[in-house]
Amino acid sequence: MANSVTAAKATRGINKTIIYIVCIGLAVLSILPFWIMFVNATRSTAEIQSGLSLLPSTHLKTNWDVLTSKSFDPLKGFLNSFIISASSTALSVYFSALTAYGLVVYNWKWRQAFFTFILCVMLIPTQASAIGFYKFMYQLHLNNSFLPLILPAIAAPAMVFFMRQYLLSTLSLEIVEASRIDGSGEFATFNRIILPLMTPALATQAIFAFVASWNNLFMPLILLTDKSKYTLPIMVSLLRGDIYKTEFGSIYMGLALTALPLFVIYFLLSRYIIAGVALGGVKE
Amino acid sequence: MRRKGTINYAKYGYIFSIPFVLVFLVFALYPTLYTAFIGFTDMKGVIPKPVHILDNPFQNFKELIFDNASFRQSLSNTFILWITNFIPQIALALLLTAWFTNQRLNIKGQGMFKVLLYMPNIITASTIAVLFSTLFAFPMGPVNSLFDALGWSDAPIQFLQQKNTARGIVSFIQFWMWYGNTMIILIAGVMGINPALFEAAAIDGASGFQTFFRVTLPSLRTIMLFTLITSMVGGLQMFDIPQLFITPAGGPDNATLTTSVFIYGQAFKGAYMYNKAAAASMIMFVIAAALAALMFYLMRDRSEGQLRKKLRAQKKAAKAAARGM
Known part of the structure; x- marks a missing residue:
């Protein structure tokens, strides 16, 4: 009897571990594209072309200059x-x-x-x-x-x-x-x-x-x-057009700029937003 | 005479609704009727010309449905892109709902997970479309770098040139943007279920699986139906992602051409065929209206009927009182 209880507990422990792994994986999936976007906004095109990095670099200013020098x-x-x-x-x-x-x-x-x-x-x-x-x-x-x-x-x-x-x-x-x-x-x-x-x-x-x-x-x-x-x-x-074709750094910069205000709003108000979404579905 | 002292407030109901009604008539109803009208005409080209109703008024519709392969393709694409993102979306949302609402599992950090999983939904879809197209860039986008680093591919892959891969990515983006939203709605739905039902299930010794499939799912029917129809109507309008993800929009080889992208392309590119675009819009409108009607038919809730009954009873009582006076 005692054995089966511990066994059940152990399975639940394993299940919970799997659940946490899946949830963390999904959370990473939510963050990663945006993380790459913000990081690449600070990297030079050459750096971006040479491979993936999760750490920011020092070319923020250059990317900004290239971005704003065109019609953006x-x-x-x-x-x-x-x-x-x-x-x-x-x-x-x-x-x-x-x-x-x-x-x-x-x-x-x-x-x-x-x-x-x-x-x-x-x-x-x-x-x-x-x-x-x-x-x-x-x-x-x-x-x-x-x-x-x-x-x-x-x-x-x-x-x-x-x-x-x-x-x-x-x-x-x-x-x-x-x-x-x-x-x-x-x-x-x-x-x-x-x-x-x-x-x-x-x-x-x-x-x-x-x-x-x-x-x-x-x-x-x-x-x-x-x-x-x-x-x-x-x-x-x-940003999709020909003018920035090879300027990946500034493309990411432009994308990051358009998304930034929403990230600020979201993290300030996420509690209310989530509550609002929940309310929207319960129309009874 | 009691009337003298009382003010008739009913007129304020009309007054307060006037702005809504006026704006609706001018900016929604008239444009819709006008679109329908354009669908029966020969209106095209950037330069305004006299517009005539076609000899066969339904010619635009006929041509679209029977002769226009891209339009039919756009309808089937819209459906494919919707169904391939909706099924995994509702499946994952249900799974997460089952986990997060299971008291015995007691998952920590739910608030944070909800915030993070919902996040892609709030970011501008255009930004996400261009972001993903840059991430999947050829030859040296981050995804190709990753595949290379992990040894999954020998040579860079042209993700956006393969029909099914391009479709798969578009539908993945839709899935990724919306499953958090669906999950939050479903969790709210589970919270709304009478706790006594779960207690009864627990007392009867139901397992987690049994509780979910026998108690939770049936109680979520209305909300899942609501999610299904709103997602269908939303999916019908899918525009931002397919429009900006691949240039030219709808590519490769019309694989991601949705109905909205088709309408935009007809009206604002090339030959500026407003009539064809309008006819296509009307076909879309009919489909959306049919879906909406279906939803209202399936979801006509009891509370509405009860309210009406109550109102009727009230009116009767009022009339009886008036007669009595």
């Missing part, structure tokens, strides 16, 4: 990406909260129909309307403008869905009633009382909206043809 302007790209992502995030978070509030607090005739409609349009792929969208913006002379990349964020069905769930589970209508008695207008109630209460949901959704907009390639690639308007993901595609 990372600061400009960073700024463009930031303007688009920050404004679209602000708009989508605010207006989604407003729409969700309208859906939860007021009892209007079309409420249920409107919510069903939001559910229906949630899964429509952007590519499905891209050609019409491009042509329409072209007719309005809004290609090479940031507006077509920012304004559509006001209608974010998935985010409205999420915020509605959040309000349904946390908001007590008594707060709304109380502020009405205090003479607060409906709009003021939303802005001054409800929005601050929604901070956790707003923050989670803001992170995801920002990252999604920051990483978006398809729409900016279609709309922005003027080089000074390029976002970082489009700039990345320049």
